[in-house]
Amino acid sequence: MAADSGNGISAILDLSTHVFVNSDLTINxxxxxxxxxxxxxxxxxxxxxxxxxxxxxxxxxxxLIGRATKS
Structure with missing residues (x-):
């Protein structure tokens, strides 16, 4: 669950004016x-x-246990 939370925690755009859909999640x-x-x-x-x-x-x-990325 933590690996899937990175984009919300690190959001740098105003979520009231920008929307996004994560099409992938890669966990290593x-x-x-x-x-x-x-x-x-x-x-x-x-x-x-x-x-x-x-x-x-x-x-x-x-x-360190790993890394996760989302585009």
Missing amino acids: LLRKPVGEWVCLDARTHLSSHGGGLAESALYDELG
Whole structure:
């Protein structure tokens, strides 16, 4: 669930004036998470041609577990 939240957390456009549909979600995991908590470090990158990429690094208490991207 955390991997699917990156675009909302890192939104840099005003959601009252911009809408978007994520057509994909790619998750690459290094290993299974340890413990109950997952940290999400999310960023959004925009192009001048109307595209964007939401990129998230996923961590647990031991460190990086993977990355998620949405276009």
